[in-house]
Amino acid sequence: DVNLVESGGALVQPGGSLTLSCVASGFAFSTWAMKWVRQSPGKELEWVSTIVIDGTATYGEAVKGRFTISRDNAKNTVYLQMNSLKTEDTAIYYCARSGEDPTGQGTQVTVSS
16 A cells, blocks of 8 residues: 655744655655645645656745755655745645645644744
């Protein structure tokens, strides 16, 4: 079974940084493009970033220039480095295989002073 476990969420002040991790198991991780999505209270799921097999990354406009996605195929892990965090980045963050809905519990990121 596909299993994705997100971690690293925390309470952080505006302007701060945070790195999220997502450990994958149950499938051939290195052969899948992976994505991060987020959901804020009362809002729909929002795409954040995708990294494909060769490491090429794309980003949503809201996070471009502030977030960096990366992957370590040896560790079956995808990361999301978040810098210059804003209050509007507050959300539950999920990782998922590209083209699929998230299946994990997500990790809460709260940006507040």
